[in-house]
Amino acid sequence: MSKLTESIADLKANAGQWQAFRTEGHCVVLAPPGSGKTKLLTTRVAYDLANRIPRPQGAACITLTNPAADQLRERITDLGVESRSTLFVGTVHGFAFRRIIAPFARAAGRSDAANLQVADPRLARRLLDQVVDRHFERHEKRERRLAKSTIEHNRKQLATDQQWLRSEQRIVQAGRKYEQELRQLGLMDFDDIVRFAVELVEGDETVRKALVACYPHLYVDEYQDLAPGLDRLVRALCFDYRTPVDLFAVGDPDQAIFGFTGTRPELLIELAARPGVTRVPLTVNYRCGIEIIRCANRLLADPDREITGQRSGGRVEAHHEPGGFSAQVNAAAQIVRTATASGTPLHEVVVLCATNTNCESAAAGLRAQGLPVYVRGSEYDRTPATQLIEGLAAWTTLGRERSGHRLSDLLYGWRDAMGNQWSKRGESKLVEKMLELRKKVDAPATQLIDDLELLGFTSALEKVRRGDDVASIGDMVVALTNGSLRGHTITELGERARNVDRIEVTTMTSGKGLEFDVVVILGAEDGVIPFFASAEGSKEMNEDRRKFYVSITRAREAVDIFYSGFTVTQYGTRKYNPPSRFIRQLGIIT
Numbered sequence: 001m002s003k004l005t006e007s008i009a010d011l012k013a014n015a016g017q018w019q020a021f022r023t024e025g026h027c028v029v030l031a032p033p034g035s036g037k038t039k040l041l042t043t044r045v046a047y048d049l050a051n052r053i054p055r056p057q058g059a060a061c062i063t064l065t066n067p068a069a070d071q072l073r074e075r076i077t078d079l080g081v082e083s084r085s086t087l088f089v090g091t092v093h094g095f096a097f098r099r100i101i102a103p104f105a106r107a108a109g110r111s112d113a114a115n116l117q118v119a120d121p122r123l124a125r126r127l128l129d130q131v132v133d134r135h136f137e138r139h140e141k142r143e144r145r146l147a148k149s150t151i152e153h154n155r156k157q158l159a160t161d162q163q164w165l166r167s168e169q170r171i172v173q174a175g176r177k178y179e180q181e182l183r184q185l186g187l188m189d190f191d192d193i194v195r196f197a198v199e200l201v202e203g204d205e206t207v208r209k210a211l212v213a214c215y216p217h218l219y220v221d222e223y224q225d226l227a228p229g230l231d232r233l234v235r236a237l238c239f240d241y242r243t244p245v246d247l248f249a250v251g252d253p254d255q256a257i258f259g260f261t262g263t264r265p266e267l268l269i270e271l272a273a274r275p276g277v278t279r280v281p282l283t284v285n286y287r288c289g290i291e292i293i294r295c296a297n298r299l300l301a302d303p304d305r306e307i308t309g310q311r312s313g314g315r316v317e318a319h320h321e322p323g324g325f326s327a328q329v330n331a332a333a334q335i336v337r338t339a340t341a342s343g344t345p346l347h348e349v350v351v352l353c354a355t356n357t358n359c360e361s362a363a364a365g366l367r368a369q370g371l372p373v374y375v376r377g378s379e380y381d382r383t384p385a386t387q388l389i390e391g392l393a394a395w396t397t398l399g400r401e402r403s404g405h406r407l408s409d410l411l412y413g414w415r416d417a418m419g420n421q422w423s424k425r426g427e428s429k430l431v432e433k434m435l436e437l438r439k440k441v442d443a444p445a446t447q448l449i450d451d452l453e454l455l456g457f458t459s460a461l462e463k464v465r466r467g468d469d470v471a472s473i474g475d476m477v478v479a480l481t482n483g484s485l486r487g488h489t490i491t492e493l494g495e496r497a498r499n500v501d502r503i504e505v506t507t508m509t510s511g512k513g514l515e516f517d518v519v520v521i522l523g524a525e526d527g528v529i530p531f532f533a534s535a536e537g538s539k540e541m542n543e544d545r546r547k548f549y550v551s552i553t554r555a556r557e558a559v560d561i562f563y564s565g566f567t568v569t570q571y572g573t574r575k576y577n578p579p580s581r582f583i584r585q586l587g588i589i590t
């Protein structure tokens with residue numbers, strides 16, 4: 001039986017999943033963690049492409065972040081889906097730029113959008129800081145913070161002139177100046193991408209018709225994380241005009257954790273309530289042991305929300321470790337050893353921390369204990385370009401089966417990146433290089449990048465105006481030559497594409513969408529999670545609580561949460577921090 005047939009058979013056994021799977025027209029699935037939302041979505045994509053969407057038509061499968069898109073791609077590939085030029089699996093920003101702005105802006109008369117490069121996000125952030133600094137006095141720290149967050153908020157919400165004018169004049173001026181300076185540099189930032197794409201789709205019927213012809217089906221994972229601008233894009237494609245794209249969206253408002261990007265989880269609820277949309281709730285959590293579900297549910301605003309489990313058992317425990325964070329890491333190492341001694345593979349254990357700094361300390365501490373550690377992309381952003389390089393490295397050194405990468409998919413990624421610089425000859429040379437490198441798996445990873453450069457990889461990305469991808473390759477090269485990945489071989493770079501036999505260490509945010517047998521949470525002090533600035537009852541506090549909820553619900557079997565009762569400041573002084581209030585709310589300490 002193929003994996004797709006098996007997966008369909010699983011869905012058939014669950015009435016809700018089966019209803020959603022068979023829905024014709026728009027369908028929105030609202031469901032808790034582990035209830036099979038991604039399984040349902042990926043199975044629908046695979047089934048639809050095999051049976052309902054004849055070539056040359058395709059589909060767009062989108063989510064918010066690159067790591068989530070990576071997961072989606074992996075799961076879709078695993079179900080046997082073959083690449084096609086009209087199949088897009090990636091982030092919503094990637095879709096907006098690569099599949100809307102790049103091909104259509106010029107033809108639609110938007111030469112302003114057609115000539116701009118996507119800015120390296122760090123450069124855009126620096127530019128905003130500089131512009132705001134120039135508009136405020138040195139001592140006006142609070143005002144500067146407010147100005148930055150207002151500008152970011154307004155840009156993400158695609159605020160109208162009227163909405164902008166509700167803010168202080170200096171904020172409005174700084175916002176305009178920031179945009180002007182970006183344009184003078186020939187750049188657009190991520191918020192511009194959304195705005196241009198929305199304007200193109202809302203304002204041009206030919207663009208809409210072309211998109212519907214290429215991507216008659218739109219699948220959105222983690223819909224609760226889409227900011228209002230992106231939600232407008234989806235609505236414009238699927239509801240507001242006569243040639244609608246079929247929408248299949250899944251999400252969970254209780255897992256909305258990207259408030260800083262302007263998301264409003266209620267948009268998902270509104271979407272599900274629209275006329276013409278079949279709303280399907282799911283209630284069975286297949287992932288977590290029942291005790292984990294019971295505990296996690298105590299964190300919810302609506303603790304009576306109906307969530308049942310399929311797995312018995314499960315354990316959530318809190319541990320007071322008076323020796324501080326490093327003692328927590330050592331205790332975590334012991335938990336890992338106990339788990340592996342009873343047969344749990346290392347890659348079925350995740351260590352989650354609220355901050356990047358704690359992740360780095362945890363990774364260093366676990367390595368010092370002799371444990372192999374996998375850190376999900378902290379040295380460079382996992383953009384489609386760096387993911388492609390990792391994928392090529394993995395395919396070259398580990399082969400098709402072990403790497404999980406098909407050469408044909410990688411070549412589609414190559415074609416997409418090269419844009420109009422792609423040639424059959426260049427592609428044949430790439431394959432030749434990959435086959436040559438199979439004999440040199442211990443060569444430095446930089447050799448692979450040098451080979452790609454000779455084939456014009458970065459200059460093509462520049463020509464297709466993907467400045468964010470170019471910046472991520474630059475960071476990858478720095479990490480491999482002078483940074484923490486110095487000396488990595490092609491094999492080691494390929495191993496970064498997929499975690500095998502290592503403990504995963506990542507932030508609570510990046511752990512979203514993943515699942516493990518054992519979850520260890522470190523640094524669970526009040527002030528860290530929830531963050532000290534999150535006031536009781538505020539939306540920030542609710543978001544911190546959801547982050548904790550998401551973290552706990554990654555586990556199938558066990559959750560171990562550590563706290564010390566204090567943190568150490570950057571000046572080395574101890575600061576009293578009680579255990580996270582969320583541990584109390586779980587009902588496992590008094």
Ligand SMILES: Nc1ncnc2c1ncn2[C@@H]1O[C@H](COP(=O)(O)OP(=O)(O)OP(=O)(O)O)[C@@H](O)[C@H]1O
Nearest residue numbers: 010011014032033034035036037038039286287513
């Ligand atoms: N009908 C089913 N039968 C068996 N296993 C299932 C079924 N539905 C889902 N699962 C399994 O449950 C687990 C969780 O599924 P999935 O990751 O799709 O859930 P999710 O709702 O997307 O989770 P989250 O929102 O927490 O990321 C996976 O291991 C999946 O294979």
